[in-house]
Amino acid sequence: MKTIELNHPLITHKLAILRDEKTGTKKFRELTSELAMLLCYEAMKDAKLEKVTVQTPLQKMNTYMLDEHKYAFVPILRAGTGMLDGVISVIPNAKIGHIGMYRDEKTFKPVNYFFKVPKDIEKREVIIVDPMLATGGSALDAISLLKEKGVKKIKFLCIIAAPEGIKLVEENHPDVQIYTACIDKRLNKNNYIVPGLGDAGDRIFGTK
Numbered sequence: 001m002k003t004i005e006l007n008h009p010l011i012t013h014k015l016a017i018l019r020d021e022k023t024g025t026k027k028f029r030e031l032t033s034e035l036a037m038l039l040c041y042e043a044m045k046d047a048k049l050e051k052v053t054v055q056t057p058l059q060k061m062n063t064y065m066l067d068e069h070k071y072a073f074v075p076i077l078r079a080g081t082g083m084l085d086g087v088i089s090v091i092p093n094a095k096i097g098h099i100g101m102y103r104d105e106k107t108f109k110p111v112n113y114f115f116k117v118p119k120d121i122e123k124r125e126v127i128i129v130d131p132m133l134a135t136g137g138s139a140l141d142a143i144s145l146l147k148e149k150g151v152k153k154i155k156f157l158c159i160i161a162a163p164e165g166i167k168l169v170e171e172n173h174p175d176v177q178i179y180t181a182c183i184d185k186r187l188n189k190n191n192y193i194v195p196g197l198g199d200a201g202d203r204i205f206g207t208k
């Protein structure tokens with residue numbers, strides 16, 4: 001599936017502030033959450049609705065609702081948790097799993113240190129959230145771990161994606177739809193996205 005890049009003046013505006021090195025932790029967290037909410041809104045465009053009858057103060061009507069219990073969000077730790085508030089505001093009854101992953105500083109390969117997902121994860125559509133898709137290694141491993149658990153439908157939401165990471169995920173998991181606020185130019189020699197926003201985890205948690 002071809003990666004969907006959100007193209008909207010509000011996204012460009014919020015992203016510009018997020019990228020700015022002068023933006024502090026509080027604002028960075030707020031914007032990460034807001035962008036996650038907008039990404040999730042876009043990702044739910046193909047959601048299947050169920051027929052329901054609602055009694056308004058005036059009359060009964062037939063309409064449609066989402067079965068929120070069919071979804072699970074899975075943030076990739078740490079930075080992915082910064083997107084959680086935003087996506088949960090869109091589907092408050094979704095369950096939440098966690099995948100702990102960090103990039104080894106020398107090899108840039110992801111190291112998986114935690115995996116805990118809802119028991120019935122295979123019955124749910126899973127929406128992975130992680131602000132940065134750089135080499136794509138973390139995304140690739142997270143998707144594989146979920147597929148090993150029997151998950152059939154996966155979407156991947158990120159704020160900035162590098163062409164290298166998109167290519168890797170699209171080639172290995174063509175069934176996974178990626179949604180991103182922006183596709184940046186490339187990776188630098190340290191496999192950071194440029195122009196990017198720096199280290200998402202450190203900026204969300206203020207660890208550097």
Ligand code: PRP
Nearest residue numbers: 077078079102103134135136137138201
């Ligand atoms: C960042 C980011 C992704 C990963 C992307 O996490 O949040 O998980 O790097 O890089 P990749 O596409 O090359 O795998 P990081 O390893 O910095 O861990 P953190 O979230 O704990 O800061």
Ligand code: URA
Nearest residue numbers: 134192193198199200
């Ligand atoms: N992880 C980040 O937080 N930023 C990058 O640019 C690449 C990986």
